[in-house]
Amino acid sequence: AQTVTQSQPEMSVQEAETVTLSCTYDTSESNYYLFWYKQPPSRQMILVIRQEAYKQQNATENRFSVNFQKAAKSFSLKISDSQLGDTAMYFCAFRASTGNQFYFGTGTSLTVIP
Amino acid sequence: KAGVTQTPRYLIKTRGQQVTLSCSPISGHRSVSWYQQTPGQGLQFLFEYFSETQRNKGNFPGRFSGRQFSNSRSEMNVSTLELGDSALYLCASSFAANYGYTFGSGTRLTVV
Numbered sequence: 001a002q003t004v005t006q007s008q009p010e011m012s013v014q015e016a017e018t019v020t021l022s023c024t025y026d027t028s029e030s031n032y033y034l035f036w037y038k039q040p041p042s043r044q045m046i047l048v049i050r051q052e053a054y055k056q057q058n059a060t061e062n063r064f065s066v067n068f069q070k071a072a073k074s075f076s077l078k079i080s081d082s083q084l085g086d087t088a089m090y091f092c093a094f095r096a097s098t099g100n101q102f103y104f105g106t107g108t109s110l111t112v113i114p
Numbered sequence: 115k116a117g118v119t120q121t122p123r124y125l126i127k128t129r130g131q132q133v134t135l136s137c138s139p140i141s142g143h144r145s146v147s148w149y150q151q152t153p154g155q156g157l158q159f160l161f162e163y164f165s166e167t168q169r170n171k172g173n174f175p176g177r178f179s180g181r182q183f184s185n186s187r188s189e190m191n192v193s194t195l196e197l198g199d200s201a202l203y204l205c206a207s208s209f210a211a212n213y214g215y216t217f218g219s220g221t222r223l224t225v226v
Contacts, residue, residue, distance in 0.1 A: 035214045043202065045217035091157065093214075100145070100170045102206075102215060104157040 002027045004094050006105035013082045014113050020067075021077045021108045023092030031097040034068065034075045039107075040088040048090070051075065082112045116140065120205050120218035127225050132193040135221045139186050139207030145169075146188040147215065148180060151202040160203075163188055195225045 003026045013019035025034070036048040051059045051068050058066050063083075067076045079086055092105040119138040127133050139146050148160040159172035163182035180190040186207075192199055202222050206215035 033214070037215075037217075042219070044219050045204065045206070045215070047214045047216070050214050095214075100147075100162050100164070101159055101172075102147070103159075104149075106156045 002029070002094050002096065002099075002103045004092050004103050004105040006090075006092055006108050008108045009106070010109045010111075012111040012113055013079075015082055015084060017082055018078060018080045019082055019110065021079075021090050021092075021110065023075045023077070023105055025073050025075065025092070025094050025103075027073070027094065027096065029096040029098070033095045033097065034066075035093040035095070035102075036064070036066070036075075036077045037091045037093060037104075038086075038088045039091065040085075045091070049077065079110075084112050084114060086110060087112045118205055118207050118216050118218035120203075120221050122221060123219065124222045125224070127195050127223065129195055129197060129225055131195050132191060133195060133223060134189055134191045135203055135205075135223075137188045137190075137205030137207075137218060139188070139205075140209075140216055143207035143209050143216070144186055145208040146182055146186065147206045147208070148188070148190050149204045149206065150174075151204055151220070152200075157204070160190065192223075197225050199223065200225045 032053045034051045038046045049061045063080045089107045094103045121136045145164045147162040150158045162170040166182045177193045182188045202220045204220045205218045
């Protein structure tokens, strides 16, 4: 079975600063996909960034980037130049390439302070 | 391009009643999954449908059921509602495994 762990229930960051959210996972699969989702107070879950495990290069999407350490089974999210609109719950998720189910972490509540 | 549409947005039901929630996926997405989200348990997987067939099921009692129609629209049903069923129910559709989910805005169910 797959598990996803987010060890930081809450975090805060000053506007324009950089923050890193942690995620670790456990799996015996060799090929899989990792995702970060954002859920603002409006409750719509939005895909922030995704990473394919067979790609060594870390994914980036504008101000969002990941640090993917496959051997350590770590997948952290870095948000640069934090904005007030980044305030949300962030969920890390795993999906095996052969599976149909996503496994989510318990989430990190991020608050951007003006 | 329309997103994932869930109806209704809010629902209040009494213990013992049953409820049906609806989800219309993004056009072209054949996979539809349902999740229950609560503050204490986080996101818990209910089931996934693909081309009208249930492909995967989470660890929920038989009171929770679902189905998918030929147009990929999906419904989930909860019978004999309990107070603990109060939650945000999220539907998500997917084109392929590596593309991730697109989520709907959810249905907030309150059981009183």
